[in-house]
Amino acid sequence: MLSVAAAAAGWQPWLSKSRMEDLHRTQNHALRIISDQSRTTPVEAPLAEASVESYSTTGRRLCAIAFEKAERMPLDHPRTVALDGTHSVLRTSLTCA
Numbered sequence: 001m002l003s004v005a006a007a008a009a010g011w012q013p014w015l016s017k018s019r020m021e022d023l024h025r026t027q028n029h030a031l032r033i034i035s036d037q038s039r040t041t042p043v044e045a046p047l048a049e050a051s052v053e054s055y056s057t058t059g060r061r062l063c064a065i066a067f068e069k070a071e072r073m074p075l076d077h078p079r080t081v082a083l084d085g086t087h088s089v090l091r092t093s094l095t096c097a
Helices: 008-014 017-035 044-049 055-071 078-084
Strands: none
Touching (some): 017 044, 017 055, 055 078
8 A cells, every 4th residue: 555655645635536436446456355355245344354444544644644744844845835825736626625
């Protein structure tokens, strides 16, 4: 999961709902293979057996950590500048908030 989480605070908030569902589906498929569970197994069972949190939980946690780090940076640091909302962005919908 580390490679998917790389710089997640930069790209995860901008994922559409369908792309987030794709990540969940991929994670669930991988967990079912790892834990040798059938397709009809409830989603929570492989997560619990593998002691893994869902990707949406991981993404929200990473976004919260990035936000806290940005708040503690100097005012001219790019992370802090990104928080103030005065820069332009291409997408306006967030899935992290």
